[in-house]
Amino acid sequence: MMNGKTGPFLTALACAFAVSGCTPASDPSVAGPPAQAAPQTLTVERGDLASVLVVPGTVVDRPEYALAAPKAGTLSLGNTSPDEPVTAGGSPVVRVGDVPLTAPHDGIVADLPAAEGTRVGRGATAAVIRHGGLAVQLQVPAEQAYRVATAPTSAKTTIDGGPGGLECTLAGTVAGPEDTAQDPADSAAPYSALCLLSLDTEAVPGLTARVGLQLETREDVLTLPLSAVSGRQGSGEVAVLSADGTVERRPVGLGVSDGTLIEITEGLAEGDEVTVAAPGFE
Secondary structure, three states: OOOOOHHHHHHHHHHHHHHHHHHHHHOOOOOOOOOOOOOOEEEOEEEEEEEEEEEEEEEEEOOEEEEEOOOOEEEEOOOOOOOOEEOOOOOOOEEEOOEEEOOOOOEEEEEOOOOOOOEEOOOOEEEEEEEOOEEEEEEOOHHHHHHOOOOOOEEEEEEOOOOOOEEEEEEEOOOOOOOOOOOOOOOOOOOEEEEEOOOOOOOOOOOEEEEEEEEEEEEEEEEEEHHHOEOOOOEEEEEEEOOOOOEEEEEEEEEEEOOOEEEEEEOOOOOOEEEOOOOOOO
């Protein structure tokens, strides 16, 4: 039996338990499940791309290089013979069909691998010239070969510990008369070449160098950072943010790259939103 003193105490205690039992469900300090963060996105924009690939090289002295046939045709040697001097832009060294081939720099004829009247294929070595000065021998690493989809148009080189910003002339390596020119888009072999320096260039053979290959230029094209695209040569995939906030994978066509941005040839429109991270790397 409750006495007069315990009755009010028990009543208060019951009220306290009732309040404490309800408090956790309505306590704002207790966190619920975290909300999913929205993906970071960027906008597809238009811009110009100048595809320049920088590759390592080594300075070499008086290397031999190929004058390649620009098309299939019949080889005409004229009066050219081995060990004959040639001058830059001078008389034709040989002809393939109706196309004359001249030396880009002074040198000598090192070899004529095919006889007069031989039918040669496009890219075959029509004559071998020994350069009269220095050159940089280069090779594009296999992991960068996708960027050399077409032959480079020009090049500049910087010799480590030597002169920099030097214009140089790209020349092919020597191939047989029935061989075709190296096509890096179809070949598993890395692209290799010689970058012929002017005859007054001073450097020590064996020095390392860096060669910037001018590949292609594109004006007013759709671009995205490489980090937002899966795939690198011809086709790839991006993650597109839809109007309802969902993310969908979408195939895209890919063009040239400058090593930071890549051209989008199809699959997206200017203003589309894609995730910063490529599909599979979100």
